[in-house]
Amino acid sequence: MPQTEIFLQLKDGFFDQDGAVGAGSKAFIQAWLEKLAEWVKLNQPLKA
Numbered sequence: 001m002p003q004t005e006i007f008l009q010l011k012d013g014f015f016d017q018d019g020a021v022g023a024g025s026k027a028f029i030q031a032w033l034e035k036l037a038e039w040v041k042l043n044q045p046l047k048a
Helices: 023-042
Strands: none
Touching: none
């Protein structure tokens, strides 16, 4: 994961009627965060 950033485009459906992040957007963000967390774990310096 050479780029540790995400681009979010605010368009119809990003937020639900209550103003929370919509289900599709939430799933996309969650998947990306899980991939980032795994990448961080794999790239931590080895402990001496």
